[in-house]
Amino acid sequence: MIEIVAPGPLATIQDRGRPGYAHLGVGLSGAADREALDRANRLVGNDAAAAAIEVTLGGLAIRLPSPTTVALTGAECGGAPGWDVAVTLPAGSRFALDVPRAGLRSYLAVRGGIAVPAVLGSRSTDTLGGLGPPPLRAGDLVPTGSAIAGRVSGEVATAPAHPPALRVVLGPRADWFKRKAVTALTGSVWTVRPESSRAGVRLMGPELKRKVTTELASEPTVPGALQVPMSGMPILLGPDAPVTGGYPVIAVVHSHDLDAAGQLRPGDQVRFHLW
Amino acid sequence: MNELVARAGPDEPMRRVRLLPCGDLATLVELPPDAGVLEFRADVAALGLAGVGELVPAARTLLVHHSAARGPVVRAALVTLPLREPDPIATTAPVQVSVHYDGADLSGVADEIGCSVEAVIAQHQDPTYIVAFCGFAPGFAYLLGLPSALHLPRLATPRTLVPAGSVAIAGEYSAVYPRESPGGWRLLGRTAATLWDADLDPPAVLTPGRAVRFVAA
Numbered sequence: 001m002i003e004i005v006a007p008g009p010l011a012t013i014q015d016r017g018r019p020g021y022a023h024l025g026v027g028l029s030g031a032a033d034r035e036a037l038d039r040a041n042r043l044v045g046n047d048a049a050a051a052a053i054e055v056t057l058g059g060l061a062i063r064l065p066s067p068t069t070v071a072l073t074g075a076e077c078g079g080a081p082g083w084d085v086a087v088t089l090p091a092g093s094r095f096a097l098d099v100p101r102a103g104l105r106s107y108l109a110v111r112g113g114i115a116v117p118a119v120l121g122s123r124s125t126d127t128l129g130g131l132g133p134p135p136l137r138a139g140d141l142v143p144t145g146s147a148i149a150g151r152v153s154g155e156v157a158t159a160p161a162h163p164p165a166l167r168v169v170l171g172p173r174a175d176w177f178k179r180k181a182v183t184a185l186t187g188s189v190w191t192v193r194p195e196s197s198r199a200g201v202r203l204m205g206p207e208l209k210r211k212v213t214t215e216l217a218s219e220p221t222v223p224g225a226l227q228v229p230m231s232g233m234p235i236l237l238g239p240d241a242p243v244t245g246g247y248p249v250i251a252v253v254h255s256h257d258l259d260a261a262g263q264l265r266p267g268d269q270v271r272f273h274l275w
Numbered sequence: 276m277n278e279l280v281a282r283a284g285p286d287e288p289m290r291r292v293r294l295l296p297c298g299d300l301a302t303l304v305e306l307p308p309d310a311g312v313l314e315f316r317a318d319v320a321a322l323g324l325a326g327v328g329e330l331v332p333a334a335r336t337l338l339v340h341h342s343a344a345r346g347p348v349v350r351a352a353l354v355t356l357p358l359r360e361p362d363p364i365a366t367t368a369p370v371q372v373s374v375h376y377d378g379a380d381l382s383g384v385a386d387e388i389g390c391s392v393e394a395v396i397a398q399h400q401d402p403t404y405i406v407a408f409c410g411f412a413p414g415f416a417y418l419l420g421l422p423s424a425l426h427l428p429r430l431a432t433p434r435t436l437v438p439a440g441s442v443a444i445a446g447e448y449s450a451v452y453p454r455e456s457p458g459g460w461r462l463l464g465r466t467a468a469t470l471w472d473a474d475l476d477p478p479a480v481l482t483p484g485r486a487v488r489f490v491a492a
Contacts, residue, residue, distance in 0.1 A: 022331040022338075024479045025416075070378035119473050130454060140286045172303040172478055189404030218410055218417070220331040220338035222301055244333050244410025252298030255343070275299070 001065050004140040009137040011173075011197075013114050014107075015051040016120035018131065018161060019112075022243045024111065028223055029126040029239050032262030033200060035160060036074035040109035041163070043059070043071035043086040043153045050076070050113030050147035051123035053136065055106040057265070061096035064089055069111035069152055073159065075103025076261060084157040086111075104265035105142020111115050111152060115145030128199045128240040162260035165271040166253050168226065171215070173248035177228070181208040185250060186272050194266040198240040200227075201264050207232030208250060218244045224253035224261060234262055292358065297338060302346065304353055310338055311361030312407070313484050318356055324349055332408040332483055334417070337347055352358050369486035372451065372470075374442050376491060378462035380430075382426045384444070388424055396491065398422045399463055404449060404487040409479065414453035414471035416481035421449050433459030440465045442489065449489075451481070466492070 004011070014037065017030020031037035031054055041050050053060065058077040064070075070090040072080045078098035100106060116123050116133045123133040136142065174182055184206045192200040208228050220243055221227060226234040230248045234258045236253065237245075239262075251260050254275050264270055293305040304473060312332045313357055319339060326345025331338040341349045355377055376396045377465040385392045393399060404418035421444055429445045437443070444459035452458060453471035470480045 019329065021413075021478070022329050023409060023483055024414060024477060025411060026413045026478075120476070120478060126413075131413060169296050169298050172297050217334035217336075218408075219333045219336040220297075220410075222298055222338070223339075224298055242411055243331060244408065249297070254294075255298060255300050260325065 001144060002068070003063040003065060004122045004136045004138060004142060004144045005061035005063055006059060006138050007136040008055055008057060008061075008097065010056040012054050012125035012127065013051050013133050013136070013142070014054040014124045015049060015115055015122055015225075017104035017124055017239060018120050018126065020109070021120055025129075025193055025243055026131065027126055027129050027240055027243050029122065029124040029129070029132070031107065031124075032239055033074050033208050033259040034262075036105070036107050039084070039106040039107070039157050039159070040071045040073040041113070043073070043084070043155070043157055044069050044109050044111040045086075045148055045150045045152045046109060046111065046113050047147040047149040050109065050145075051116070052107045052109040053142070055097060055108060057104060058097040058099040058106065058212055060093070060108065063094045064091065066091050068218045071109050072106060073109075073157070074106040075100035077106055080152060084159060085155070088152070103263040107261060110144050111148065112144045115143040117149075125242050128195065128242065146173075151210065159206050162263060163257055164260060165273045166251055166257045167275040168251040168272045169275050170251045171249075172219075172252050176212040176216070176248040177250055178209045178211045181210070184208060186274055186275060189269050190234075192264045192266050192268045192270065196264070196266055198238045200238050200241055201236040201261065203234050203236060203270070205233070209229075210236060210248070212248075216246055218246045220246065220251060221245045221249060224255070224258050225249040226251045228254070236264070238262070281371065281389075285286045286410070292354060294353060296339055299346070301338055301340045305338060306335055306337070306358065308335070308361055313358040314362060315356070318359070319353065322352060322356070324352055333410060334407065348474070359384065359411050367486060369488040370404040370480055372442070372466050372468050372487060372488050372489050373492040374466050376464040376466040378442065378464045381463050384425070384427065384461055384463065387427060390424075395463070398425055399444070399449065400489050400491065404489075406481045406483050406485045406487065407448070408483055409481070412453065412456055414479040415450060416479070418487055419447065420480070421447055427461060429459035430461060433457055434481035437462065438465065440467060442466055453479070
């Protein structure tokens with residue numbers, strides 16, 4: 001059991017997401033930085049499918065009513081009992097995470113995983129679709145489970161370096177845009193806007209002008225898609241994005257760089273280059 | 276672009292599927308207007324190709340998730356798959372959805388198309404609809420079959436809150452809002468039917484291919 005003293009700006013329970021129901025309108029959801037989630041679970045000896053807490057811009061404060069082994073990964077925050085390493089804390093321990101210096105999302109795994117009931121095979125909170133547990137609130141008592149795969153790791157894990165620019169695959173609708181739009185996408189510096197969320201990272205930069213201006217029939221999208229609404233300012237779809245959209249997608253971030261996309265924070269600058 | 280061309284048969288006119296890259300782990304198949312998306316989806320599933328994941332239908336497209344390694348093999352199979360016309364006859368009994376026609380936009384729709392409220396209700400109830408695809412929100416089914424007289428654009432300003440169970444229309448589709456959400460569709464009425472339950476598998480009653488009829492409550 002973990003007691004949430006303060007959730008910070010947004011703390012949700014996330015696992016590897018909810019695949020298999022996209023044809024019913026259910027988004028993938030799950031950790032925005034999958035590798036950081038996996039690393040945290042590995043450190044505490046959890047099953048890879050275990051759920052952890054995804055912390056947004058720090059601010060999470062917790063109390064542990066009983067001795068608990070935890071690991072924190074992702075955007076590194078001050079105030080933690082350790083980072084990228086499993087630590088066993090005695091009953092009554094408390095800690096509060098500061099705002100990370102860089103990055104957006106941190107992961108707190110506890111040995112045994114978070115044991116809220118699964119919805120459609122996942123414990124993830126889908127903030128847009130309204131599935132899974134609601135975002136954490138002060139006073140919540142979060143149950144821990146028995147999703148254990150092996151022993152607690154003694155290693156200090158190494159976080160992978162995120163690329164300076166995100167690699168994209170053009171399409172599916174790059175041909176709906178003027179040629180200059182593709183050059184602008186890959187040749188500009190984009191700024192992350194404050195209205196960003198788990199549904200999408202809103203970007204500001206040069207307007208991506210369309211060649212085809214007719215309405216696009218709704219089509220399936222994926223996390224990582226750069227969807228361009230009428231404003232011409234792209235939205236990098238996140239794990240909680242709807243499964244279909246009516247705006248053309250100019251390019252999709254390569255799966256290797258999706259975790260880096262999950263760490264983009266308001267005010268950050270980002271570039272794209274072709275895969 | 277990565278466009279490939281398939282022939283339906285040697286004596287038939289050329290019909291094209293376009294294969295559009297959607298990142299490194301999916302391919303978007305755009306079908307010609309006369310080909311059935313759900314029929315194509317069923318045929319892709321029947322191939323049982325290794326490395327293929329979810330098959331997500333939408334209005335004119337099917338998204339095929341696949342592993343990066345199997346992408347070329349999967350794309351080659353997709354482009355040679357024969358196309359079929361949509362099956363006009365639903366194979367299952369229609370889901371009956373009973374509707375209280377008291378929606379906030381009912382009289383506005385009647386005014387806009389120049390008929391009575393009763394005529395709007397009669398036209399909305401007339402067809403047997405087919406779930407073309409789901410999207411927008413969990414369990415939100417796009418129902419094809421709306422009479423063309425009722426084809427109207429979405430509201431210029433979407434509502435911030437549409438109640439769960441609202442029966443609505445937009446463009447060529449009708450739909451039932453499975454849960455409370457924002458929305459820009461025109462509201463004709465509401466139903467008390469439970470069409471979405473996340474504790475059930477499948478959680479949605481209105482799954483792609485299901486036939487649906489609206490009846491007055």
